[in-house]
Amino acid sequence: MAVTFLVVPQWQGSVSARAMRLADGAEAIRGDLPTSSTVIVDVPVESGEALDSGILRFSSLLRVRERQLHALNHVPDWALTIGGDCGVSLSSIEHAVGRASDDLAVVWFDAHPDLNAAEDSPSGAFTGMVLRALCGEGALAPDAAHTLDPAKLVLAGIRDIDPGEERFIAEKRLTQIDSAALETPAALVEAVRATGAGSVYLHIDLDVLDPAVISGLANPLPFGLTLEQLTGAITALRAEFTLAGATIAGFSPVSPLDAEDDLPSILRVIGSLTR
Template sequence: MHPFSKVDNSRTLRLVWPQWQGAGRDNISVLLPEYSYSFARRGYETGAKILDAILPPHAGPTEVVSVPDVDDEGVMGGIESRSTVFESLGNALKALDKHDAERVLTLGGECSVSVAPFSQLAAKYGDDLAVIWIDSHPDSDTTETNYNGYHAMALSTLIGHGDQEITATLPATVDSSRVAIAGLHAWEEDAYVNVDKWGIRAFSPDDLRDSTQGLVDWLKSTGASKIAIHLDVDTVDSDEAALGLGKVPGGLTTAQVQ
């Protein structure tokens, strides 16, 4: 019997969050120059809806986060579309507050959709929660780094180094000693500096190809019995399958990610 078959899905919340506004103009324009900015950016919204449609029916509660239909808001306080992602975050927190969920399955959407549910779980489980952030990128930008897309600030926000007003709305943050990035191999230098400065443990694809024992040993060292797992599909080697918005070669294979 698969261990997940014993999970009580009535206590698992499925959170569908089709937010796209966290993706920045500079990134989208470079990665998908053949499409208009507004069209390409909406790919995150489409992805969330596709995931919700193809996954098996869910026996527990489901919430769909309301996302303002606003695009190209510009940059404020170092964050593109700041007021929109802030409003959407508030909507997600309200949806989460309706349920005393033991687990949350979030379908997004760009990377910042992990912030609210992970924060809610951190408030529930405290130091007993560790985070494994499976991503080619560190998502450790801040309002002080060069890139303004909020999706690249997701992990920074979750560990308390994000925009002060946004971070203040979260029910809890996660100490960086209980956060590891798995599959990291693509970054801008100013964002990667934060990974080292904040003490986040990082595992490259080469660290994990033959064995995940190093990651398992790190997890044991945290003392946490609960894990929140973020998965960005761009972790998969784009030479095998270009699943993310941008092609990032040299990542993990689909089998290794599984």
């Protein structure tokens, strides 16, 4: 299958002091991608307004979503979305659900579940709400035909959960595979198999990795995955399920030199998705 690299240097979903560096991270990755198969989604310069949505910078996020969906509609096969903040997965997973319907599972590799609702979000940042939106809640939720069924969702490597997210996880009985259980990919593969899906979308926030692996993270958390564990899990999933799409998000290097140090690891993740 031919991959299209969809670069979305969105930073407005984050309220980190390093938010603008997410755009720099996307650009750094773009520099190592093949030009002929790379599409860049234009991101507004301005921060944007909440517009009574409960989501900071909502107006800019809405514009990026529209532009990204337009680009995805012209992708001939599947897209590897390069962010930017985790909000870039909204349109890409929404699009993949519409194409695959009930046959799609989503594996959310992330240190955070990103399942906050606007009313109980500690920050108002959409990057912490995107998965809740994909499950059908909030001002940026897709229509019913493009909403993700929580039964088709597997959380992988999560280790920092807010109270509202804990309640949602318990209410929906979401499947979680923690970092310790990812020493081998067997439990993860079995969890996706249990959804009954034949295809899978992989969202990868780079903070699922241990900070010893990659330094360009806005919110590094200890006890994450090794690079070998992440790439091994990707390889095992691709061996059993059709890859419907993927996201790599959360790269916010402090400087171009720091980006150069991290890029070999990121390119190994990209290679495991596209080889």
